[in-house]
Amino acid sequence: MTTAWVVVEPSANGWSEAAGELLTLARRVSDDVHLVTWSSSLDAGRAGAFGASSQVVVAHDEDHLVADDVVAGMEDLAAADGHPDIVLFGSSYDGRDIAGRLSVRWGRTVVTNVVDLRATPDGWESEHLVVGGTSVSRTRVSGPALFVVRRKSVTPEECGGSPAAQREVAGASSTVARVRSRVLEVSDGPDLESAPVVVSGGRGLGRAEHYQWVDELAGLLGGAGGASRAIVDAGWVPYSRQVGQTGKTVAPNLYVACGISGATQHLVGMKGSAHIVAINKDPDAPIFQVADLGVVGDVTSVLPQVIALLRERRGA
Amino acid sequence: MKVLACVKPVPDPSAPVRYQENGRLDRTGKVVLDEADSYGVEVALRLAEASGGSVVLGTMSDSSDPAPLRAALAMGAEEALVASDSRLGGADALTTARVLGALVRRSGAEVVVTATESADGYTGTVAAQLAEVLGWPALTFASHVSLEGDHVVVRRQSETGTLEVAAPVPCVISVTAGSVEPRYATFKGIVAAKSRPVTTLTLDELGVVLDEERVHDIVDVRDAPGRAAGEKIVDEGQAAAAIVAYFDALKIL
Incomplete structure (x- = not known):
């Protein structure tokens, strides 16, 4: 045994x-x-x-x-x-x-x-x-x-x-390393690892403020917002949103990659998704090798258009 | 304060990955300094500068290509210690940590800085193992590092936020990529790197006895399952509608 x-x-x-x-x-x-x-x-x-x-x-x-x-x-x-x-x-x-x-x-x-x-x-x-x-x-x-x-x-x-x-x-009676303080990052909406839809943003968004489109689309689709390591390292979003080898592994029904080139470190965290949509301006970006629908284009123009179309439909 | 930065020469990531017959990575081609290590070297240099000390590099490698170590020496490290022994081929993470531990003891360093994981083996456990080998606290997965007197203070990333953790020297730190901006080597640094001492040590010289009981054999290595690429369209104003139509087909709206 x-x-x-x-x-x-x-x-x-x-x-x-x-x-x-x-x-x-x-x-x-x-x-x-x-x-x-x-x-x-x-x-x-x-x-x-x-x-x-x-x-x-x-x-x-x-x-x-x-x-x-x-x-x-x-x-x-x-x-x-x-x-x-x-x-x-x-x-x-x-x-x-x-x-x-x-x-x-x-x-x-x-x-x-x-x-x-x-x-x-x-x-x-x-x-x-x-x-x-x-x-x-x-x-x-x-x-x-x-x-x-x-x-x-x-x-x-x-x-x-x-x-x-x-x-x-019991745990350790005493330890040399001490935790002095903690910061909890609270995000509303579904949990990244179990959400049915994940919308992630990367460097292609251009600026930290543009990440709000990722949140907005995630909200419209009932999903959670994720991120590439590049924008977490750049301080645009907290680490708790990182998808990839050193972040979370997600396998939602739909994954939307916005301005993410698709480094292997990112792909390993999301390629188990059932359906993948990718928007990236570089036609040779590796993300397109795993995307079911790949859009070669500027994410800062395509993403707001998608949001506007979905809003229009909501309003109807 | 002497700081040891662990570095690893890895096969050039821009070249296709090749394996030997025994499943081990073929390391005979061009090797480069693991990109993740440049952050560790930078943090080590800053800790040494803040405390008036120096940085020594520690590596386990059988590569004869001096370029990766030179790159880290050119950033400002004073010397390099290299553990090299034919018996170390295919060493697991535990053996690696024991060998690096012997290098740390030999160097007299009081703080060790590593990356969170290497680009090739990428176990992500060596920093914690090395700390345990040395009997030092492990401040792992740090996105920010500072020195307060004889304490190292780090911001540790967690699944739900961040923690501030402090430990007295001696300790082991692992730093995430992007935690600092690694400096570029200056021309002076590149020239100086050529004359900085690189000492190669065998297992016997380090006093490390290999543990023959643990068997860890690679049966085979294959490509990870891929995904077929689907449709690719170029945006000419129609892409947003195509994406919404795709969402519709999935019935998620």
């Missing part, structure tokens, strides 16, 4: 798609699955329905970095229960930090950007993205290992287990 731990971020509404995805994947490679989260528990009924037999909540002090508390909690847990054969993490910053630190403490390899995982007689075989998501590497790992899994690589499926047993463990 192999034991898997699944490390998932807490969620304000008590459950997350990410938890369902990771538990589904864990169940494929292990017959004894446990959920680890921090601060507040996830819905124990749903955790159980996705196959977790227990849920461990690590106490997290607001002044600490998440990884410092969760690593301490997982060390205590391993000391009490034994080390798991495999640990799965989400690709968030905290997920990567926890995985990195545990890999050193436990002397285990960590494989990131995982999109698929299978059990083999002497370990695991994973598929993970390399070189900006342009290639898929199939890698065989023997012995215990850690895997950081990309969002939306697995379709969540329940297996009908009974509610997960609840447990609590």
